[in-house]
Amino acid sequence: MIAMQYGFTLPADYDMAIIDRRIRDKGPMTDGFPKLGFKAYLTARKGELGATDNLYAPFYLWRHAEGASDFLCGPGFEAVSQSFGRPQVATWIVWHGDVAPDVAEARFATREILPLGTDVALASVRDSETACARERLDQAGVLASVAAFDPSGWRMIRFALRADAPAVSPSTRIYRVGHVSLP
Template identity: 60%
Template sequence: MIAMQYSFNLPADYDMSIIDRRIVEKGPMLDGFPNLGFKAYLSVRKGEFGSRDNLYAPFYLWQKPEGASDFLCSPGFETLTGSFGWPRVRTWIVWRSEVSSDIAAARFATRDILQTEPYAPLADIRRVESTEAGADLATGALASVFGFEPTIWTRVRFRLWRELPEIDEQTQAYRVGHLSLARP
């Protein structure tokens, strides 16, 4: 599995209702996309949840790499980049993901990106992260995705929630405008 996210930092005076409309109109187009676990259409307004910026930042969980490749090569992604520019697409190899049967009720998301120190014991970190991801559903998360990226050595902790939990200043929180899911 691969986790993927790109983010568009929008001007402070940007009319975020444009993003809200885009999510409503375009969101269902990825429902059932091949190899998609889920796509969370995420946004946040400057000042909301402590965000310093207006953001549009979809997050994907791909069951197979071909899904990510097919999407990035699609006319939909081409249209997106024509509207908002060429984003840096972050990807992480998924260590563990847990998805509740109630995932469709997600209204909020949180994302933490952590740096992995050089020569850190990756097997130990993976074991701890995987245990935490597994425990997330018991604490109210509707989905939990933990992964790592070995080019610049980051780790991601991404969660979907019905209600936003208490967060710290390192955690980026978002509103979920739409959730595209794999076909059953």
């Protein structure tokens, strides 16, 4: 599995209703996309839930790398790139990804990116983060949980889709979910 996210920082005075409409109109186009675990259409609004910028930042869980490749080489990503410019796409190798049956009900997402020090045993971190990801899915309101790492920057990510807004934390970015596409 591969996790993937790209984002666009929008001007402080940007009318985020434009992005909401785009998600509403175009979001269902990725429903049923081959090899997809899920795609969460994410936004953040400056001043809400700890956000310092207006953002559009979809997050993907791919069951197979070919799905990510097909999407990035396809017309949907081309349209996004033409509208906003071609973004840098962050990718992570997934240690663990769980999705609850009612994941489409998610309204919020959290993302935490942490450095992996050179002194840590990666196998131990993987085991610990996998256990934490499984436990997160057992928490009330958590509808998806992903633990993954980026070996090019030696960082790990904790991502969750949630039914309810979590508490604001300085180390965690909170997004609103506009739509969840499923395979």
